[in-house]
Amino acid sequence: MTEYIVEMKQITKSFPGVLALDHVDFSIKPGEVMALLGENGAGKSTLVKILSGVHTRDEGEIYIYGKEHKGDITPVSARELGIAIIHQELNMCSHLSVAENIFLGREICKSGRLAKKEMNNESAKILDRLKIDIHPETIVGNLAISKQQMVEIAKALSTDAKILIMDEPTSALTNKEIKELFSIIRTLRDEGRSIIYISHRLEELQHIVDRVTIMRDGKFVLCDDFANLTMENIISNMVGREIKEKFPRVQCPIGKKILSVKNLNAGRMVRDISFDLYEGEIVGIAGLMGAGRTEMTRALFGIDPKDSGEIFLEDKEVKINKPLDAINNGIVLAPEDRKKDGLCTGLSVRDNIALPNLDIICNKLSVVNHKKETEMVDEATSKFSIKMPNSDVSAASLSGGNQQKVVVAKWLARDSKVVIFDEPTRGIDVAAKVEIYNLMNQLKQQGIGVLFTSSEMPEILGISDRMIVMCDGRITGELNTAEATQNKILEYATRFEKKLESEQSA
Amino acid sequence: METQVNNKKTNLLKRIMMTRGMGQVITVGSGLIVLCIVFGMINPNFYSSANVTNLLRQIAPILLIGVAQSYVLITGNIDLSIGSVVGMSTMISATLMSKGYMSPIPAMLITLLFCLLIGATNGYLVAKCKLPPFIATLGTMTIARGIAQIVNNNYNTDSIMKFFPEEAQTFKNFFYYGKTAGLYNTIWIAIVFWFIFNFLLSKTRTGRHIYAVGSNIEAARLSGVNIVYTTIKAYLVSAFCACIVGFITCATVGQGTMDAGTGYEMYAVAASVIGGVSTLGGQGILLGTVIGASVWGVLQNGLQFAGAPVAIRNIVVGVIVVMSVLVDIVVRSGRRRKKNVLAKY
Numbered sequence: 095m096t097e098y099i100v101e102m103k104q105i106t107k108s109f110p111g112v113l114a115l116d117h118v119d120f121s122i123k124p125g126e127v128m129a130l131l132g133e134n135g136a137g138k139s140t141l142v143k144i145l146s147g148v149h150t151r152d153e154g155e156i157y158i159y160g161k162e163h164k165g166d167i168t169p170v171s172a173r174e175l176g177i178a179i180i181h182q183e184l185n186m187c188s189h190l191s192v193a194e195n196i197f198l199g200r201e202i203c204k205s206g207r208l209a210k211k212e213m214n215n216e217s218a219k220i221l222d223r224l225k226i227d228i229h230p231e232t233i234v235g236n237l238a239i240s241k242q243q244m245v246e247i248a249k250a251l252s253t254d255a256k257i258l259i260m261d262e263p264t265s266a267l268t269n270k271e272i273k274e275l276f277s278i279i280r281t282l283r284d285e286g287r288s289i290i291y292i293s294h295r296l297e298e299l300q301h302i303v304d305r306v307t308i309m310r311d312g313k314f315v316l317c318d319d320f321a322n323l324t325m326e327n328i329i330s331n332m333v334g335r336e337i338k339e340k341f342p343r344v345q346c347p348i349g350k351k352i353l354s355v356k357n358l359n360a361g362r363m364v365r366d367i368s369f370d371l372y373e374g375e376i377v378g379i380a381g382l383m384g385a386g387r388t389e390m391t392r393a394l395f396g397i398d399p400k401d402s403g404e405i406f407l408e409d410k411e412v413k414i415n416k417p418l419d420a421i422n423n424g425i426v427l428a429p430e431d432r433k434k435d436g437l438c439t440g441l442s443v444r445d446n447i448a449l450p451n452l453d454i455i456c457n458k459l460s461v462v463n464h465k466k467e468t469e470m471v472d473e474a475t476s477k478f479s480i481k482m483p484n485s486d487v488s489a490a491s492l493s494g495g496n497q498q499k500v501v502v503a504k505w506l507a508r509d510s511k512v513v514i515f516d517e518p519t520r521g522i523d524v525a526a527k528v529e530i531y532n533l534m535n536q537l538k539q540q541g542i543g544v545l546f547t548s549s550e551m552p553e554i555l556g557i558s559d560r561m562i563v564m565c566d567g568r569i570t571g572e573l574n575t576a577e578a579t580q581n582k583i584l585e586y587a588t589r590f591e592k593k594l595e596s597e598q599s600a
Numbered sequence: 601m602e603t604q605v606n607n608k609k610t611n612l613l614k615r616i617m618m619t620r621g622m623g624q625v626i627t628v629g630s631g632l633i634v635l636c637i638v639f640g641m642i643n644p645n646f647y648s649s650a651n652v653t654n655l656l657r658q659i660a661p662i663l664l665i666g667v668a669q670s671y672v673l674i675t676g677n678i679d680l681s682i683g684s685v686v687g688m689s690t691m692i693s694a695t696l697m698s699k700g701y702m703s704p705i706p707a708m709l710i711t712l713l714f715c716l717l718i719g720a721t722n723g724y725l726v727a728k729c730k731l732p733p734f735i736a737t738l739g740t741m742t743i744a745r746g747i748a749q750i751v752n753n754n755y756n757t758d759s760i761m762k763f764f765p766e767e768a769q770t771f772k773n774f775f776y777y778g779k780t781a782g783l784y785n786t787i788w789i790a791i792v793f794w795f796i797f798n799f800l801l802s803k804t805r806t807g808r809h810i811y812a813v814g815s816n817i818e819a820a821r822l823s824g825v826n827i828v829y830t831t832i833k834a835y836l837v838s839a840f841c842a843c844i845v846g847f848i849t850c851a852t853v854g855q856g857t858m859d860a861g862t863g864y865e866m867y868a869v870a871a872s873v874i875g876g877v878s879t880l881g882g883q884g885i886l887l888g889t890v891i892g893a894s895v896w897g898v899l900q901n902g903l904q905f906a907g908a909p910v911a912i913r914n915i916v917v918g919v920i921v922v923m924s925v926l927v928d929i930v931v932r933s934g935r936r937r938k939k940n941v942l943a944k945y
C-alpha cells in the first residue's frame with residue numbers, strides 16, 4: 095500500500111507532431127489540494143485528461159487507490175473510480191436544462207422512465223450547497239458564462255467523486271463565486287477528497303493549495319509543498335527563466351484624442367457610455383463579471399445593434415453598423431470567448447490569422463498571395479511564441495492558452511488606430527501575459543489607442559494608464575493610475591443604481 | 601429551491617409553455633388553424649367528414665416518416681435513406697406474399713429485419729466510421745432502392761392477394777382500409793407509434809442521450825454517453841418507422857411498386873423542420889412533428905380541393921418550408937444576440 099490515492103508514473107502521450115507528455119510523474123494523496131502548474135501547452139490538461147479518460151496514454155503506469163490500472167481509462171470507468179473533472183473549456187449541452195446536464199450519462203430512472211423530479215430536486219440541493227441561485231430547469235444555453243461554469247462544477251461535485259480535477263475553474267467566475275468555490279474546495283479536502291487544481295492565476299494558490307507540481311514542455315519539473323516555495327521559485331520553474339517584471343510599464347506622452355464615444359446605448363447592458371481615448375495611453379475597463387464590459391465592446395465594434403450614441407474617430411464621426419465598418423475604420427476587437435467568437439476552430443492557425451487580413455494579403459484580383467500570407471503568419475506566431483508543430487494544424491488542437499494567443503495575434507497582424515482587447519489574458523500563462531503586455535505597450539508607443547477589459551485587478555492596475563469602471567451597464571467611475579487602488583475600483587464597481595438612490599435619499 | 605420545483609408542477613399551463621420547443625409548436629399550430637379556416641372558406645366541403653378522415657389518413661404516413669427523420673435530426677444527423685427504405689419494405693413484403701413464399705406476418709418480420717439492417721448500417725457508418733451523415737445515408741439510400749428493384753427482378757410485383765387471399769385481405773384492412781372506432785387504422789397506427797416514440801424520446805434515458813448527442817457531442821461523450829449506440833438507436837427508429845410506412849404503402853396499392861416512397865426523406869425533413877426540429881441537432885419535440893406533418897397534409901389536400909394543380913402545390917409547400925424555418929430564426933435572433941458574428945472575422 096502507498097500513501098497515494100493516485101500515482102501516475104512515466105506517462106507519455108503524443109499527438110500528431112507534438113510530444114505532449116514526456117515521461118511525466120504525478121501523484122496525489124487523499125485529502126490534499128495539489129496545484130498543477132506550467133506554461134501554456136505544458137501538457138497539464140493532457141495529463142488530467144488521461145486520468146479522466148478523455149485521452150488514452152501511450153506509455154506509463156497508473157495506480158489508483160494503490161492498485162495498478164492496466165488498460166485505458168474511459169469516461170465511464172473514471173466515473174466508477176470516483177474521478178470527476180471540470181474541463182477547461184465549457185462542455186455543456188446548451189439545449190438541455192441544468193439538471194439534465196448535471197445528470198447527463200447517469201440519469202436516474204424508475205422502471206425505464208426518467209425520474210425528472212428526483213433529478214431536479216437532487217440538482218437543486220447541489221446548487222444550493224454551492225450557493226448558486228439557478229433553477230434546475232433553466233436551459234444552460236441561456237445562462238451567463240460564469241453561471242455555466244458553476245453548473246459544470248456542480249456537475250462534477252454531484253458524482254461524489256474522491257478525486258476531483260479542476261482545469262482552470264476560476265477563469266470565468268466572479269469574485270464572489272471564486273470565494274464560494276474556495277470554501278467548497280476546503281470542505282471537500284477536509285472530507286478526505288483529493289483535488290487537482292490547474293490555474294494560471296498564481297495569486298489564488300495561497301488560499302487553497304497544499305502541494306505543487308510543475309511541468310514544462312511536457313516534462314515533469316518538480317513537486318514540493320507549497321510552503322517550501324516562493325512565487326519567484328514557482329514562476330522561474332514554470333517558465334525556465336526569471337521574469338523580472340510582471341507588469342512592464344512604459345511611459346509615453348499623451349497625444350491627441352483618437353477615439354471618442356458619446357452617449358452610447360445598446361440594450362440593457364450598455365447605457366449612456368461616454369469616454370475618450372488618447373494617443374499613447376492604455377485604458378483599462380474594470381468591473382465585475384456581468385458589468386456590461388463585453389457588451390460595450392461588442393456594441394462599439396458593431397456586433398450588437400446600437401440604440402443611440404455617436405462615435406468619433408480623430409474628431410470625425412464614424413458610423414459603425416457592422417464589424418466590417420469598424421475594421422475599415424481601423425478599430426479591431428479581440429473578443430473574449432475564443433471558442434465561440436474568436437476562432438474558426440476547424441480551420442488551421444494559418445487560415446485563422448489570415449482571415450481578417452485577407453484584404454492585405456490578396457492582390458487586386460482577390461487571389462491570396464501565399465508568400466505574403468506566410469510572412470504574416472510567421473511573424474505573428476513567432477512574436478507571440480505560439481506553441482504548435484506548424485501553422486497548418488487546426489486551431490482546435492492547440493492548448494487553451496495558445497488558442498488565445500492566436501486570437502490576439504490575428505488582430506495585431508494589421509495596422510489599426512484603436513485596438514480593443516476583451517479579457518486578453520484569460521487562461522494565458524505568466525510569460526505569455528508579459529508578452530501581451532509588452533505588445534500593448536508597443537502599440538501605445540506607436541500612437542495606437544489601446545482599450546482592454548479585465549477581471550483581474552492587479553492587471554488593470556499594473557498596465558493601464560487610466561481606468562474606467564463599469565457597473566450594471568453604466569460607467570460609474572474613472573481613475574488615474576496614480577490614485578487607483580483595488581478598494582477604489584471595487585467601490586465603483588459595486589455602485590448599483592439601487593444603492594445610488596438609497597445614498598441620495600439618505 | 602425545492603418548493604420552487606413543486607410550485608412549477610401545480611401550474612400546468614405554465615409548465616406546458618415552458619416545455620422546450622413549445623414556442624414554434626404554438627406559432628406553427630396557429631398557422632395550421634388559419635390554413636384550415638382559409639381552406640374551409642374556399643371550399644366548405646373541406647370539412648366534410650369524408651374529407652377529414654381522408655385527410656387524416658394522408659397525414660398518418662407523413663407523420664411516421666416525420667418521426668423517423670426527427671429522431672435522426674435531433675442527434676444532429678440526417679437520414680436520406682428513409683424513402684428508399686419505404687420502397688424496400690414495400691417490395692420485399694409484397695414479393696414474399698405475392699410469390700406465395702410467406703403469409704403476411706412472417707413476411708413482415710423478414711422485411712423489418714432488412715430495414716433495421718439498413719438503419720443499423722446508417723448509424724454505424726455515421727457514428728463509428730465517422731462518415732458525414734449526408735454521404736453515408738446517400739449511399740444506403742441508393743443501396744436500398746437497388747434492393748427494392750432487385751427483389752422482384754426489376755418488376756413491380758403481382759397482387760399480394762394471389763396466394764393468401766384471406767390473410768392478405770386482413771393485412772390490407774389492418775394497414776389501410778379498415779376502421780376502428782370511426783378512424784382508419786392507418787391513423788391509429790400512426791398515433792400508437794407516435795406515443796411510443798414520443799415516450800422514448802422525452803421520458804427515457806435513450807431519449808435524453810439523443811438530445812445530448814445532438815446538442816454537444818463532445819460533452820455527451822465526456823459524460824459517459826455511448827455516442828455510437830445512441831446514434832444507431834436513432835437510425836433504427838428511423839428505419840423502423842420507414843418500414844411501417846412501407847407496409848402501409850403495400851396495403852394501399854395491394855402490390856409492390858419499385859418507386860414507392862420516392863422523395864419521402866425530404867417530406868420527412870419538411871414535416872420535421874416546419875414543426876421546429878432543428879437540422880443542427882439538439883432541438884425539437886415530436887409534438888412539433890405532428891403539427892409539421894399536418895401542415896403538409898392540409899396544404900396538399902386543401903390546395904387540391906381548391907383546384908390548384910400539382911405544380912402550384914409543390915411551389916407553395918416549398919415556400920412554406922423555407923418560411924417556417926425563416927420565421928423561427930428571425931424570432932430567435934430577435935430574442936438572443938447574434939453571438940456568432942465575430943468568428944467570421
Ligand SMILES: Nc1ncnc2c1ncn2[C@@H]1O[C@H](COP(=O)(O)OP(=O)(O)OP(=O)(O)O)[C@@H](O)[C@H]1O
Binds near residue numbers: 112138182
Ligand atoms: N487533441 C489534440 N490534438 C493535437 N495536439 C494536441 C491536442 N491536445 C493537446 N495538444 C497539444 O499538446 C500540448 C499540450 O497541451 P495541453 O492542452 O495539455 O496544455 P496545457 O498545459 O493545458 O496548456 P494551457 O495552460 O494553455 O491550457 C500542446 O502543444 C497542444 O498543442
Ligand SMILES: [Mg+2]
Binds near residue numbers: 139493495
Ligand atoms: Mg489546459
